[in-house]
Amino acid sequence: MKSSNSLVKIDGxxxxxxRYLMEDARRPILEIARNIGISGAAIHQRLRKLEASGLLSGxxxxxxxKALGYTTMAYIGIFLDKAMSNPRAVxxxxxxxxxxxxxxxxxxxxxxxxVLCQDNEHLMQVLNKKIQQIEGVSRTETFISLDQQxxxxxxx
Amino acid sequence: MKSSNSLVKIDGxxxxxxRYLMEDARRPILEIARNIGISGAAIHQRLRKLEASGLLSGxxxxxxxKALGYTTMAYIGIFLDKAMSNPRAVxxxxxxxxxxxxxxxxxxxxxxxxVLCQDNEHLMQVLNKKIQQIEGVSRTETFISLDQQxxxxxxx
DNA sequence: CCTGAAACTAGACAGAT
DNA sequence: ATCTGTCTAGTTTCAGG
Numbered sequence: 091m092k093s094s095n096s097l098v099k100i101d102g103x104x105x106x107x108x109r110y111l112m113e114d115a116r117r118p119i120l121e122i123a124r125n126i127g128i129s130g131a132a133i134h135q136r137l138r139k140l141e142a143s144g145l146l147s148g149x150x151x152x153x154x155x156k157a158l159g160y161t162t163m164a165y166i167g168i169f170l171d172k173a174m175s176n177p178r179a180v181x182x183x184x185x186x187x188x189x190x191x192x193x194x195x196x197x198x199x200x201x202x203x204x205v206l207c208q209d210n211e212h213l214m215q216v217l218n219k220k221i222q223q224i225e226g227v228s229r230t231e232t233f234i235s236l237d238q239q240x241x242x243x244x245x246x
Numbered sequence: 247m248k249s250s251n252s253l254v255k256i257d258g259x260x261x262x263x264x265r266y267l268m269e270d271a272r273r274p275i276l277e278i279a280r281n282i283g284i285s286g287a288a289i290h291q292r293l294r295k296l297e298a299s300g301l302l303s304g305x306x307x308x309x310x311x312k313a314l315g316y317t318t319m320a321y322i323g324i325f326l327d328k329a330m331s332n333p334r335a336v337x338x339x340x341x342x343x344x345x346x347x348x349x350x351x352x353x354x355x356x357x358x359x360x361v362l363c364q365d366n367e368h369l370m371q372v373l374n375k376k377i378q379q380i381e382g383v384s385r386t387e388t389f390i391s392l393d394q395q396x397x398x399x400x401x402x
Numbered sequence: 403c404c405t406g407a408a409a410c411t412a413g414a415c416a417g418a419t
Numbered sequence: 420a421t422c423t424g425t426c427t428a429g430t431t432t433c434a435g436g
Contacts, residue, residue: 116272238347
């Protein structure tokens with residue numbers, strides 16, 4: 091994988107291929123090939139090149155957590171004691187499966203995390219029995235997402 | 247698609263299949279089939295069932311935005327005037343490609359969004375010339391993510 | 403809920419432009 | 420450097436247990 095601070099150049103064909111596959115990673119390559127007007131093999135070669143360049147970092151099946159009863163999403167801003175290092179806090183947060191994202195942020199907090207819980211009671215337990223129990227966490231601020239209204243990737 | 251408030255039941259085989267494909271949506275089904283010990287056709291039938299149940303909401307190619315020069319990620323809390331309705335604000339935000347997520351939140355702000363920009367100057371322009379220009383946006387608070395240290399889906 | 407067969411597609415290679 | 424044709428292995432559907 092190429093160093094990711096060298097910018098990758100992509101042409102119109104690459105963009106078309108990526109737009110198809112960003113929507114549906116299992117879309118048949120030959121179907122894309124027919125739409126674009128090149129052979130399937132050419133698409134495979136371009137995809138290999140894009141992967142080698144570091145632009146393509148993989149593919150994922152997307153799960154709908156609501157179908158499993160996970161309906162409460164929240165952002166939590168975390169204040170850390172001066173003595174607590176960020177890497178140690180992240181290591182502790184990684185062990186909590188409800189934590190889906192963790193950002194090292196400027197501004198009010200040391201850390202901003204996104205958590206996904208079954209309901210408010212579950213969220214309360216994650217806060218009180220998991221997050222607040224981490225050594226060095228002094229205070230938290232919670233923002234419940236009543237509805238996620240936009241969720242997308244960068245536009246190509 | 248089934249109503250998503252009825253909980254989906256999945257067994258151990260479904261979980262194994264999902265864990266493989268959540269990591270890599272293009273992983274060969276037959277490879278998974280051999281690892282689990284059932285036929286490829288059986289996996290396809292299970293996947294169709296999971297999709298019909300609403301648990302599987304699709305698959306995506308994942309792009310590394312840094313390779314395209316997008317290195318500045320930030321969360322922005324937005325205060326809306328009483329007169330501004332949430333849906334109209336979301337409609338305006340949808341037109342801004344740098345906005346990747348939008349959450350209707352409890353707490354301080356009316357809306358919390360995630361934006362991805364090339365650099366700090368680009369972020370400043372998005373803030374001043376796009377977000378703040380939206381009618382009904384009274385004030386914003388910006389938190390730059392210096393580093394996203396965790397990024398994952400729900401654990402199955 | 404599973405398997406096996408049939409038709410189609412993915413992914414890799416050699417070779418042409 | 421990027422394309423095409425071809426070949427093996429994988430995907431996906433369907434009839435049937």
